[in-house]
Each structure stands twice: as structure tokens, then as C-alpha cells.
Amino acid sequence: MDGFAVEVEGLVKKFGDLVAVDGVSFAVDRGEIFGFLGPNGAGKTTTINMLCTLLAPTAGKARVDGYDVQSQKNEVRRSIGLVFQDPSLDDRLTANENLDFHAVIYAVPPSEREKRKRELLEMVDLLDRAEDLVITFSGGMKRRLEIARGLLHYPKVLFLDEPTIGLDPQTRQYIWEYIEDLKKREDTTIFLTTHYMEEAEHCDRIAIIDHGKIIAMDTSENLKNMVGxxxxxxxxxxxxxxxxxxxxxxxxxxxxxxxxxxxxxxxxxxxxxxxxxxxxxxxxxxxxxRPTLDDVFLKLTGREIREEGADELEIMRRTVRVRPPFAR
Ligand SMILES: Nc1ncnc2c1ncn2[C@@H]1O[C@H](COP(=O)(O)OP(=O)(O)O)[C@@H](O)[C@H]1O
Ligand SMILES: [Mg+2]
Incomplete structure (x- = not known):
């Protein structure tokens, strides 16, 4: 299919009086790794949710894989894979069972399932843990499994909302190797969000978002040249x-x-x-x-991107799972 993988024009989302996304416009090329970089509360997740048809825009237009996110929801959903900001695996199931569940929902042909599962588990280095309960996995292993699951139906566009949030630097690096490998092998378009500067460096292009607005958009190199x-x-x-x-x-x-x-x-x-x-x-x-993306954000907003304490909160969210005591 020709055209952009993602095309957004004047997208707005209001929650009551709060304007979470304030008229963003951008286009992502097919095969590109495109990143939304911005502090907590900037409107990254809200944008992804609109692109993935989980949230209706207040105004504006968006197309994903050529389909309109409002009038062609089903087509959009078939074209995309999504890895949520918060963990969404069932940790009382095995890795394999989590993938099976997803394969059924996305109608992956039964004749294809075993082959794809094996190939993806191999890619994220979890083949030998396929039959283990997810509850026994580390944070990084869970994230890798979620990425594999997001790819099971061979999406055209993979959305990753803060793919490495709360993970240690080594695991982050590991996940990035998979993402870059994926781009090379499958020619999948990747749209991701992050508030980690170093992470944005992996993207072909970055949109810096603050208070719901894109305040700069370019390659990391060009953004840094802008600083001086x-x-x-x-x-x-x-x-x-x-x-x-x-x-x-x-x-x-x-x-x-x-x-x-x-x-x-x-x-x-x-x-x-x-x-x-x-x-x-x-x-x-x-x-x-050389100036860093930190210098870019500072120059544009007068603030540092990472507020104190935000990371600790995210780590807690990721590790502390609240479950009713009698649910098991
Ligand atoms: N369902 C909701 N209802 C009300 N406000 C929301 C809702 N979801 C997000 N917000 C607000 O919208 C703003 C943007 O949030 P979000 O998109 O989650 O930011 P980010 O992902 O960049 O951290 C924040 O101020 C947040 O509190
Ligand atoms: Mg978010």
C-alpha cells in the first residue's frame, strides 16, 4: 500500500476542560521508527490511544495504514500491534498460552500459529521459557513477551507505549536490539513513545511533545544542531x-x-x-x-524533561500488582 504508515492532522483530545492533545499533525513513513518524546502528562499515551482506535478524537483526523481511525476502526485494528504502557499479560498463564489467546483474538490461521509463535519466541529469546508461567518472568522478559505478542498477527504498524519504562539499562539495551532487528527483518513501521532521551536516539525521527503540542520534529542530529x-x-x-x-x-x-x-x-x-x-x-x-536531546528540550521549554520521582512511581506501578486476595 502506498502513502504514509501513519498520517495525523490537527488531532485534539479534550478531557473536560483539560486539553490532553492539542492539535498535533505529523506523518510517519513506512518502515520508519518514529518516536514521541516528552515528559509525563505530555499527551503521548492519549495520542497512541486515538491512533489505535481505543479513544475517539475530539477533533482532527488520523489514518493508520491508510485507514481512518474513526470510520474504519476494524481495518485499523487489523493493521496494528500494540504494546501498552502498563503490563497486560495474564501472568497466571504460560508464555505460550498468552500468545495462543492473542492468536485466537486476531484470527491468526491455526496452520500458521505454531510457526509464528516459535519464530517470535526465538526472536525475543524466550523459546526455552514458552511453557513457564509468566508470573515467574522478570520485568524484562515480560516486556519481551509483550513485544512478541504484539507482532503475532504481523501488524503493519507496531505501537509501543514506553516500551522500556522502569527496566534496567541493560534490559533496555536488549529490547532496543530487538526493535532495531525487527525493523530490518520485517519492515514494520514502529511508533513509540518515551521520556528517556537516550532512547529517542534510536528513532529515525523524533517529535518532541509538551503540553499536548509538538514543539519540534526532526532527526536527533538535526534537533541537536538546532540548539547551537x-x-x-x-x-x-x-x-x-x-x-x-x-x-x-x-x-x-x-x-x-x-x-x-x-x-x-x-x-x-x-x-x-x-x-x-x-x-x-x-x-x-x-x-x-555535542549537545544532547536534553539540551534541546531545555532550550525549547526552559525545563528538564525528567521530573524527580517519576521513574520510581513507574517502577512501582510495574512491579506491584494488586489482585483480590481470593481471586486465585
Ligand atoms: N481518561 C482520562 N481522563 C482525564 N484525564 C486524562 C485521561 N487520560 C489522560 N488524562 C490526562 O491527559 C494528560 C495527558 O496524559 P497522557 O496522554 O497519559 O500523557 P503521557 O502518556 O505523555 O504521560 C494528562 O494531564 C493526564 O492526566
Ligand atoms: Mg503515557
């Missing part, structure tokens, strides 16, 4: 002379720093080779600091 220059720190055999030369020849602004020469340039990666070639003083050491 790169910082170069340098020591030479004769810093006074080097400084004089930097000022006169390159017109750079020397920043305050006690024990080395520190200055800002537009493209450090291009400036350093030139400097090494042309500077009349021997360089002893040189380092480059």
Missing part, C-alpha cells in the same frame, strides 16, 4: 598564542575555563580537522561535546 554549537576543549603547548590565533583567524568566542581553551563552534566535527591542520601551535589534547 558544539563545545570544544583544547590544551596546547602555548594556550595564549592559540587563543590569539583562534580569535583572529576563526572569530570564535573563548568561554571561561580555567585550565584549558574552551570555545563553541557550529560543527565541531568539521572544525577540529581544520584546526589540527592549520593551527600554528601544537595541540596536546582536544575534546568535543
Amino acid at each position: 554549537g558544539d563545545i570544544i576543549r583544547m590544551k596546547t603547548d602555548d594556550d595564549a598564542r592559540a587563543e590569539e590565533e583562534l580569535r583572529s583567524r576563526y572569530d570564535v568566542n573563548i568561554l571561561e575555563d580555567r585550565d584549558c581553551l574552551c570555545f563553541e563552534v557550529d560543527r565541531g566535527d568539521e572544525f577540529i580537522p581544520q584546526l589540527i591542520r592549520d593551527l600554528g601551535v601544537r595541540i596536546q589534547s582536544i575534546s568535543l561535546h
